[in-house]
Amino acid sequence: MRIAELSRRTGVPIPTIKYYLREGLVPAGERTGPNQAQYGEAHVKRLKLARALVEVGGLSIASAREALRLMFSAGLSELDTIGKAQYAMTPAREYMEDEAWDEAVAEVDELIAKRGWRVKPANPARRTLADALATLRRLDQDDYFELLDSYAETAERLAADEIETVTRRGDVDSVAEAVVVWTAVGDTVLASLRRLAQEDKSTRLLEGS
Amino acid sequence: MRIAELSRRTGVPIPTIKYYLREGLVPAGERTGPNQAQYGEAHVKRLKLARALVEVGGLSIASAREALRLMFSAGLSELDTIGKAQYAMTPAREYMEDEAWDEAVAEVDELIAKRGWRVKPANPARRTLADALATLRRLDQDDYFELLDSYAETAERLAADEIETVTRRGDVDSVAEAVVVWTAVGDTVLASLRRLAQEDKSTRLLEGS
């Protein structure tokens, strides 16, 4: 298969495929001449995957490359991939380190301890969460405190279901792929469902009054 | 208060404040001379809000402006704000309309019907969700089907808690503000917690084997 068919099969324009090749999101095809190369099913899959991470998951090209790299790097245990892939998927941000920040960090630690979660200190989700909580505090949206437990409970149940489903797969590669896809696309699914449910609840409340 | 103090109080650089003023994220101050204006507490609050939507919520400047506009526009019922604000917060995307897309749209309709959710056809979360599901299908990640119910259940419970907490507030403005902030920042909180819970579950599974 050459580039035109790769484009047709995936819906990705040829110039974009060339760009992704340059950026290392998709490996080069097998060279058969000075200006000829062959692509296979693996390239189709990889390209679809890259597109999903970038378009639906909202990852940057750099993050997507890193996630894909980890996904296909041998030597990692299946579940180790989860951590690594997650870390790659969190974009770096700068945080405002004030009083609200310190309190938020403490709150996150407390929540993790209370739940008994085993989370490495390096997990970037800690900081992202702390940043979000600090922001809410700075806006005097302190009601979040009572909802936080509900959120955590929810997240825990979800994670249990997800891990269970994902590990039910056979081979390592398949698990790795599922983890990456689910982490990235799952956020969008969850956020959408939350919005739909919110509209429903608010509509009902509106009618009831 | 003049711009320097506004900057000090919020941590937002002066040029950025000027930019936000130009873009209409923050209303102009009260003019007291050809090159003098006064800002008040309302400006501080609005600026913090704008920053939160952009930085933590990841909204574009245009989306943030629209969300803020709706938030402070009179004449909307409290809960009507939820819908309007949500719509403003969903960025427009193009969708690949193939077979997987059609099936995904049908699936979303089915899910909404099954749950008995009352959701307007115009709600952009429908399309976002369909797009995500279509993507998973195109990647042959069909296991999502069995998890979808779990996700929906989760979203519903969350929404119930959120609406309840938010409407417990007194005035309309306060509700509107909470809705916008929670919609935007809540996504981040939820996503972070999900990642933390995932690491915990996978760590435990790894140790158990």
Place this chain on the structure above:
DNA sequence: ATAAAATGGATAGCATCACTTTCCACTATC
């Protein structure tokens, strides 16, 4: 056999976005 189309690869260009910088006439403060 030959003309037209496609290929891989390199390089440069482009549009968007979210700011920054620079400039200005003017005002406030030391």
Place this chain on the structure above:
DNA sequence: GATAGTGGAAAGTGATGCTATCCATTTTAT
């Protein structure tokens, strides 16, 4: 009266994610 700060306009910047152009070389169609 010097210095710093102000609001506002306009132009500039850096990052990002593509597109467009060009080229020598196949491949395909006629």
